[in-house]
Amino acid sequence: MNKLLALAIAGLALVFDASAQDYAIRHLEPASWWTGMKNPHLQLMVHGERIADLAPALAYDGVRIVRVVRTDNPNYLFIDLEIGARAKAGGFALRFKRNGREVLRHPYRLAARAPGSAQRKGFGPSDAIYLLVPDRFANGDPANDSVATVAAEGADRGNHDGRHGGDIRGIRDHLDYIADLGFTMLWPAPLNENNMPKYSYNGYWITDFYNVDARFGSNDDYRRMVREANAKGLGVIYDMVFNHAGANHWWMKDLPARDWINPAGRVSRHAHVSVQDVHASSEDKGNFTEGWFNDYMVDLNQRHPLLATYLIQNSIWWTEYLGVSGMRIDTYPYSDKAFLARWSRAYRAEYPNLTMVGEDWHDSPAVVSYWQEGKRNHDGYVSALPSVMDFPMHYAWLYGMRQAPGEHQGLARIYDVLAHDFLYPAPGRLVTFAGNHDTPRFYSSLGEDFDLYKMSIAWYATTRGVPQLYSGDELLMTSPLERADGIVRADFPGGWAGDPVDAFSGHQLPARQREAQQLVRKLFNWRKRSAAVGQGALTHFSPENGIYVVFRHHGKEKVMVVLNQNRGETVLATARFREMLGAQARGADVVSGKSYDLAEHITVPARSALVLDISE
Numbered sequence: 148m149n150k151l152l153a154l155a156i157a158g159l160a161l162v163f164d165a166s167a168q169d170y171a172i173r174h175l176e177p178a179s180w181w182t183g184m185k186n187p188h189l190q191l192m193v194h195g196e197r198i199a200d201l202a203p204a205l206a207y208d209g210v211r212i213v214r215v216v217r218t219d220n221p222n223y224l225f226i227d228l229e230i231g232a233r234a235k236a237g238g239f240a241l242r243f244k245r246n247g248r249e250v251l252r253h254p255y256r257l258a259a260r261a262p263g264s265a266q267r268k269g270f271g272p273s274d275a276i277y278l279l280v281p282d283r284f285a286n287g288d289p290a291n292d293s294v295a296t297v298a299a300e301g302a303d304r305g306n307h308d309g310r311h312g313g314d315i316r317g318i319r320d321h322l323d324y325i326a327d328l329g330f331t332m333l334w335p336a337p338l339n340e341n342n343m344p345k346y347s348y349n350g351y352w353i354t355d356f357y358n359v360d361a362r363f364g365s366n367d368d369y370r371r372m373v374r375e376a377n378a379k380g381l382g383v384i385y386d387m388v389f390n391h392a393g394a395n396h397w398w399m400k401d402l403p404a405r406d407w408i409n410p411a412g413r414v415s416r417h418a419h420v421s422v423q424d425v426h427a428s429s430e431d432k433g434n435f436t437e438g439w440f441n442d443y444m445v446d447l448n449q450r451h452p453l454l455a456t457y458l459i460q461n462s463i464w465w466t467e468y469l470g471v472s473g474m475r476i477d478t479y480p481y482s483d484k485a486f487l488a489r490w491s492r493a494y495r496a497e498y499p500n501l502t503m504v505g506e507d508w509h510d511s512p513a514v515v516s517y518w519q520e521g522k523r524n525h526d527g528y529v530s531a532l533p534s535v536m537d538f539p540m541h542y543a544w545l546y547g548m549r550q551a552p553g554e555h556q557g558l559a560r561i562y563d564v565l566a567h568d569f570l571y572p573a574p575g576r577l578v579t580f581a582g583n584h585d586t587p588r589f590y591s592s593l594g595e596d597f598d599l600y601k602m603s604i605a606w607y608a609t610t611r612g613v614p615q616l617y618s619g620d621e622l623l624m625t626s627p628l629e630r631a632d633g634i635v636r637a638d639f640p641g642g643w644a645g646d647p648v649d650a651f652s653g654h655q656l657p658a659r660q661r662e663a664q665q666l667v668r669k670l671f672n673w674r675k676r677s678a679a680v681g682q683g684a685l686t687h688f689s690p691e692n693g694i695y696v697v698f699r700h701h702g703k704e705k706v707m708v709v710l711n712q713n714r715g716e717t718v719l720a721t722a723r724f725r726e727m728l729g730a731q732a733r734g735a736d737v738v739s740g741k742s743y744d745l746a747e748h749i750t751v752p753a754r755s756a757l758v759l760d761i762s763e
Contacts, residue, residue, distance in 0.1 A: 203243055273682060287318075329672035385474050477506055587628050606708070694712070
């Protein structure tokens with residue numbers, strides 16, 4: 148019997164040795180980290196067949212395993228590390244054992260943070276942002292238009308909603324163009340992998356949170372683009388998505404936990420105000436934050452503590468890896484608001500001077516201001532988010548410009564929204580915009596009225612906040628007024644070899660588009676030099692007789708902006724503005740250079756904006 152027992156034990160050992168060879172790591176995220184972070188804790192997600200059978204270990208000075216978490220899926224391990232102050236940059240092995248015997252090891256690397264990384268400055272009122280959709284901006288490398296590793300959708304430039312081939316190389320090739328227009332910040336839509344069968348160009352249906360889509364380039368290409376942009380005076384804003392992932396994300400084949408995503412079948416009704424509504428039903432609140440946009444965008448459950456940490460770390464990883472100047476957060480209020488508070492605090496702890504701007508697509512300052520840092524909310528909610536997208540101004544401007552002057556319409560509507568700045572803790576940090584990649588082209592929204600377009604550019608170049616233009620707005624690009632994303636995001640002319648019009652060089656660019664482009668270039672380059680606009684306060688005078696006057700001022704620098712919505716030239720008496728002008732002021736029009744004596748009155752051309760540098 149003893150001999151038979153010994154043989155059985157030996158047989159079991161052989162079976163174990165053979166099965167031990169089957170263990171493999173399919174994913175380990177994040178794949179690297181840094182020493183010297185404010186938060187010494189790091190959570191590793193490890194994915195592989197039956198990986199939860201194993202016990203992780205490591206031996207590296209200053210680094211220790213604090214906790215190992217297993218979920219209801221045996222194919223995942225979550226390893227909590229503590230990276231102490233003694234830890235140095237370098238590599239070590241993560242060793243995985245079963246029954247005390249090592250069966251698998253995986254290399255891991257800690258890098259040193261770039262000098263000054265924690266104190267990097269973000270974007271603010273002295274900046275101007277240029278938004279672009281990478282697939283539609285410029286095709287710098289046609290060889291990567293269709294790539295086998297992301298084979299769900301290849302390039303088809305004839306399809307409005309398909310991939311067209313724009314890439315990181317195309318952006319790099321035209322950084323000078325963006326900087327020459329006067330912009331100081333570049334916001335590309337997400338460059339992460341979107342391995343989806345359709346609409347994969349847009350970037351927001353992410354199937355890999357840690358890798359750039361190969362049809363755009365590589366992680367290294369993105370980092371190189373940021374360095375080159377910085378060298379030309381352009382910061383880069385990373386576009387972060389917390390709310391959802393693409394339905395083809397590798398998680399969906401093997402979810403880390405049953406409650407990793409919110410249950411399918413519940414479609415969001417997009418009731419933004421339900422988050423703040425004191426009368427809101429639990430059903431409405433849950434529908435907004437837990438409902439899916441559609442079948443292609445799985446809704447992530449940020450209430451799951453492991454997923455929450457994963458997303459927070461992902462935002463920090465990209466910030467550190469790329470060296471960006473901040474983040475724009477897509478569909479901000481759709482995520483769990485307790486998670487958003489936790490994330491914003493964690494991110495600001497690592498980067499106290501960087502800027503994050505959240506997207507809340509609502510026309511009320513009362514709703515949008517809820518998310519800004521410093522807001523004293525009725526429910527005690529505390530956010531550390533420095534900035535929000537100024538959708539209330541976006542709507543007020545487009546509606547007001549299309550209306551006739553009146554007591555509560557036209558320019559008065561814009562004045563009224565600006566007068567509600569008391570709702571924001573820091574209105575100067577809002578990101579203002581006439582349109583973006585999700586709205587109809589703003590030139591089309593203005594009825595393709597060139598006079599209104601010129602007034603709009605003057606307004607967004609001078610009002611409070613951080614102005615953002617969408618690529619092609621400087622060219623009067625148009626779109627349908629109903630939702631048509633593929634057309635709104637049409638290719639930038641000149642971004643593809645053989646394009647008959649090249650807006651980068653101006654070749655064959657029609658005269659009116661050239662004039663619009665030059666207006667943007669003139670005003671936004673002037674804006675960079677204007678302390679009154681970039682650093683100053685705002686004082687405005689309620690609209691009268693179709694004219695709205697706004698001053699920007701900082702120390703002795705003053706700028707007077709005069710908007711005339713009337714269809715005829717209008718004589719404007721200046722006595723009302725004496726508190727800002729003084730007795731003997733003169734103004735030089737920034738665009739035309741024409742000088743105006745402001746002592747008594749000026750004549751303002753019909754349907755126009757004057758931007759006057761004031762001198763006494």
